[in-house]
Amino acid sequence: DVKVTQSSRYLVKRTGEKVFLECVQDMDHENMFWYRQDPGLGLRLIYFSYDVKMKEKGDIPEGYSVSREKKERFSLILESASTNQTSMYLCASSLPTDMNTEAFFGQGTRLTVV
Amino acid sequence: GESVGLHLPTLSVQEGDNSIINCAYSNSASDYFIWYKQESGKGPQFIIDIRSNMDKRQGQRVTVLLNKTVKHLSLQIAATQPGDSAVYFCAETYSGGYNKLIFGAGTRLAVHP
Numbered sequence: 001d002v003k004v005t006q007s008s009r010y011l012v013k014r015t016g017e018k019v020f021l022e023c024v025q026d027m028d029h030e031n032m033f034w035y036r037q038d039p040g041l042g043l044r045l046i047y048f049s050y051d052v053k054m055k056e057k058g059d060i061p062e063g064y065s066v067s068r069e070k071k072e073r074f075s076l077i078l079e080s081a082s083t084n085q086t087s088m089y090l091c092a093s094s095l096p097t098d099m100n101t102e103a104f105f106g107q108g109t110r111l112t113v114v
Numbered sequence: 115g116e117s118v119g120l121h122l123p124t125l126s127v128q129e130g131d132n133s134i135i136n137c138a139y140s141n142s143a144s145d146y147f148i149w150y151k152q153e154s155g156k157g158p159q160f161i162i163d164i165r166s167n168m169d170k171r172q173g174q175r176v177t178v179l180l181n182k183t184v185k186h187l188s189l190q191i192a193a194t195q196p197g198d199s200a201v202y203f204c205a206e207t208y209s210g211g212y213n214k215l216i217f218g219a220g221t222r223l224a225v226h227p
Contacts, residue, residue: 004157031213040123042203043158043217050212058214090157094213102148103215105157 003027004106006091012112019078021109023091030096032074033058033103034066037088049074050096081113126224133191135221137204140185144206148215149178149189152201161189161202191223199225 007022025032031050035043035058045058047066055066063085067075074093078085088110092103127133139147145166150158164171164178164187171178177190187204201222205215 033214035217040219042219043205043215045214045216048212048214056212092157092215096213101213102160102163103213105150105159107155107157 004091004093004104006089006106006109008109009107010110010112012114013078013081015082015113017078017081017113019081019111019113021076021078021089021091021111023074023076023106024072025074025091025093025104026072027093027104028071029093029104030071031094031103032068033092033094034064034074034076035090035092036060037090037108043090046076078111081111083113085111086113087111123219124222124224126226127194129194129196129225129227131194133189133194133198133223133225135189135191135202135204135223137187137189137218138185139187139204139206139216141206141208141216142185143208144216145209146207147178147180147187148205148207149176149187150203150205150217151198152203152220154200158203194223194225196225196227199223 004025033048034046037043049055049068065077091106094103148163149161152158162173175192179188201220203220205217
């Protein structure tokens with residue numbers, strides 16, 4: 001079974017904290033993505049990575065950064081958490097760009113910033 | 115910017131009926147489309163996909179139709195069951211786009227006995 005695993009299902013953090021969300025995939029996929037999901041807005045792309053140490057901004061990168069030191073792991077970092085970053089965060093992985101295929105998603109991390 | 119949207123935010127159907135969920139996309143360069151199902155507390159799960167060189171694709175109880183002329187995508191679920199209750203998302207991407215998926219807002223399907 002293919003798997004994308006996010007380290008936490010639920011997180012509660014305080015405003016101003018630095019927050020790390022971790023994601024691991026076991027499919028040897030080159031592409032990895034971080035989305036946030038908010039009611040009525042669907043899934044919006046924060047950052048993606050197409051190779052180790054490579055990253056590209058998505059549609060809403062402000063307030064976030066990412067790290068990909070190993071192929072299987074993609075971390076999302078909230079430099080200084082704010083209440084408007086309360087959301088569901090979804091990690092995904094997929095095969096390379098020349099083979100358009102579906103992305104596989106993790107179960108999500110519901111982050112609350114208080 | 116380019117976006118994918120859905121016509122109906124909520125769809126209620128009777129068990130056993132057929133369901134049709136619609137989606138409009140705006141990026142004419144998109145050439146690959148996916149439908150995802152998301153159940154409560156879970157991440158989105160792949161249902162079916164279609165490439166732009168096709169008009170129709172069938173799976174088990176599901177059919178996706180693509181109309182490139184009007185940039186419209188639909189998901190048909192035959193003999194809808196209670197287990198089909200979920201939020202459904204359409205997503206699009208294009209060749210050379212790193213498989214970045216652009217998602218719509220989602221449609222909630224509620225199946226009533």
